[in-house]
Amino acid sequence: MSFNAARPNLLAAPGVAWLVTFMVVPCLLVLSYAFFQRGVWGGIEYTFTLENFARVADPLYARIFLNSARIALTTTAIAILIAYPAAYAIARAPRTRQPILLFFAVLPFWSNYLIRTYAWIVLLNREGLINNLLRSMGYTGEPLSLLYTEAAVITGLVYNYLPFVILAIYSTLSRLNPELMEASRDLGAGPVRTFLRVTLPLSLPGVAAGGVFVFVLSIGNFVTPALLGGGRFQMVGNLVYDQFLTANDWPFGAALGAALIVTMIVLLFVQARATARASGESREAQA
Amino acid sequence: MNAETSPILRIESVAKKFGPVVAVDGVSIDVRENEFFALLGPSGCGKTTLLRMLAGFETPNAGRILLDGRDISPLPPEKRPLNLMFQSYALFPHMTVRQNLSYGLEMERLDKAEIRRRVDETMATTDLTQFADRKPEQLSGGQKQRVALARALVKRPKVLLLDEPLGALDKKLREKMQLELKRMQNEVGITFIIVTHDQEEALVMADRMAILKDGRLLQCGSPEEIYEAPADRFVANFIGVMNFIDGQVAEDGVFEAEGLRLALVNARPGPATLATRPENIAVGAPGERLAGTIADIAYHGLDRVLHVKTPATPVPMQVRVPASGAAYRVGDALSLKIDPARCRLFAGGAVGAGG
Numbered sequence: 001m002s003f004n005a006a007r008p009n010l011l012a013a014p015g016v017a018w019l020v021t022f023m024v025v026p027c028l029l030v031l032s033y034a035f036f037q038r039g040v041w042g043g044i045e046y047t048f049t050l051e052n053f054a055r056v057a058d059p060l061y062a063r064i065f066l067n068s069a070r071i072a073l074t075t076t077a078i079a080i081l082i083a084y085p086a087a088y089a090i091a092r093a094p095r096t097r098q099p100i101l102l103f104f105a106v107l108p109f110w111s112n113y114l115i116r117t118y119a120w121i122v123l124l125n126r127e128g129l130i131n132n133l134l135r136s137m138g139y140t141g142e143p144l145s146l147l148y149t150e151a152a153v154i155t156g157l158v159y160n161y162l163p164f165v166i167l168a169i170y171s172t173l174s175r176l177n178p179e180l181m182e183a184s185r186d187l188g189a190g191p192v193r194t195f196l197r198v199t200l201p202l203s204l205p206g207v208a209a210g211g212v213f214v215f216v217l218s219i220g221n222f223v224t225p226a227l228l229g230g231g232r233f234q235m236v237g238n239l240v241y242d243q244f245l246t247a248n249d250w251p252f253g254a255a256l257g258a259a260l261i262v263t264m265i266v267l268l269f270v271q272a273r274a275t276a277r278a279s280g281e282s283r284e285a286q287a
Numbered sequence: 288m289n290a291e292t293s294p295i296l297r298i299e300s301v302a303k304k305f306g307p308v309v310a311v312d313g314v315s316i317d318v319r320e321n322e323f324f325a326l327l328g329p330s331g332c333g334k335t336t337l338l339r340m341l342a343g344f345e346t347p348n349a350g351r352i353l354l355d356g357r358d359i360s361p362l363p364p365e366k367r368p369l370n371l372m373f374q375s376y377a378l379f380p381h382m383t384v385r386q387n388l389s390y391g392l393e394m395e396r397l398d399k400a401e402i403r404r405r406v407d408e409t410m411a412t413t414d415l416t417q418f419a420d421r422k423p424e425q426l427s428g429g430q431k432q433r434v435a436l437a438r439a440l441v442k443r444p445k446v447l448l449l450d451e452p453l454g455a456l457d458k459k460l461r462e463k464m465q466l467e468l469k470r471m472q473n474e475v476g477i478t479f480i481i482v483t484h485d486q487e488e489a490l491v492m493a494d495r496m497a498i499l500k501d502g503r504l505l506q507c508g509s510p511e512e513i514y515e516a517p518a519d520r521f522v523a524n525f526i527g528v529m530n531f532i533d534g535q536v537a538e539d540g541v542f543e544a545e546g547l548r549l550a551l552v553n554a555r556p557g558p559a560t561l562a563t564r565p566e567n568i569a570v571g572a573p574g575e576r577l578a579g580t581i582a583d584i585a586y587h588g589l590d591r592v593l594h595v596k597t598p599a600t601p602v603p604m605q606v607r608v609p610a611s612g613a614a615y616r617v618g619d620a621l622s623l624k625i626d627p628a629r630c631r632l633f634a635g636g637a638v639g640a641g642g
Contacts (some may be wrong), residue, residue, distance in 0.1 A: 187439075190365055
């Protein structure tokens, strides 16, 4: 982007103003709470302290952080494994059919996030569809405890963010010059080696973009762990939510939020750098 | 059959349909060993489809493709001892020049030292040694083109296929690369089959060429043969510049058109079109043969092309005269003398011979 030309800046102004007013300023306000003490009856006591940040590093909370990271990472891995073949299939479909396939891939987005998550409760609970199905097939033991497990949380997160990953991977795959794959075949590589040495490496920017996206959204998510995890184990998102709304400890909640935001920004920065480095290659890779 | 005359590649009644569209319609061509062969035709003539069938990216609906006497049409591209230089070059953007060249040899599972030796050797002959560690994005168009060529050549294919290899280059560079490709082909001694829509390019580079139109082979021969004796009106028009005069051959074998009478040998009576090249027309004083007036003069350095309006042709005839000769002015009246020995006569679509 050019910062010398005045016109593009002018055109970006409404968007930037919106972001600054409703995103940056409130965030900074909340984050500033992290440097103050908690009032006796809740609220803020304006005495400077770094104690809240020290508490974030407390093993109890650090473990929740690591646990969240592990769940987010598992979610990311599963989402990529499911999304890649789907994106590949869509990118390989006839050009005229691709928009329809993409439409179906993102269809879940057209319904509310909460409703979609509740749908999983209906599927997974002890009297739910899956247990009923098992019973009708002759299973007589105790109903399976599918709901309120880590697996349920991961399932919910994967389900919700899958379309993003499909779109991200599809966009790099569909822009690859098909002659690259043909050149690989022509030079003596079979379909498998062509995929491993040409298609996959060249689609990694899309995988990275989709992956970071899922990871960042998953690690901070609090709705899915609350509904499908049943509050029995906590992710950072729940913890922050609890500090603000239940424990009334805004300064600590703000410190936790700050740690989360820093993690996300670092990841997004790394991904942006990697994409910028790959962009020269991807220009070459396009037809 | 002895090895000298037997073709290295034989295309035998090959046909390809895409749904209802016939892309290649029963084409048979023999390509000889160490030949620079051009597949020439306007876009949509089927030349690229034919090339893709040779490389293995399309399967013929009918016919056979024999390489050294063996039918290769059932083989996938990776099993064929031919290599293709792609129109887009299709260099792997995530690999350096050296890695691009090594790729095909790694697929043959050669040992590392051997790969290194052959890649070094090929980079030296294609002038790429200094770019070994560059990525394709850091190369100019001409350099990329050389990498694409080197990547195919390093495999030592029996036949190298080139799909419009010079299409993306500007005119100056293209002319330089035409000679470069020809020199390279001489040096490596590999059969080259090039696809092009540029007749000039084919004339400059090819030992022999095939002209395709609407999926059919119209003529196959050396550039001289095709230029001097085009098989039909389309070929005559497609290769070089040709003047066409529509008329009638009388019972006595004399070609007659408005303002022109020309005695021909072996001409069959009936409606016919006389075709003659701009350099085969002599200019004389008014009163001789076909009369006309100069409508336009185009200066080409070595010579001038006069555009002459005549009663025999709907468009001005082109006549090539030396630039150093007599001075002409637009509007001058002159007469054109057509050499009956250097004409072609096309009758009712069938091929007739003049002289």
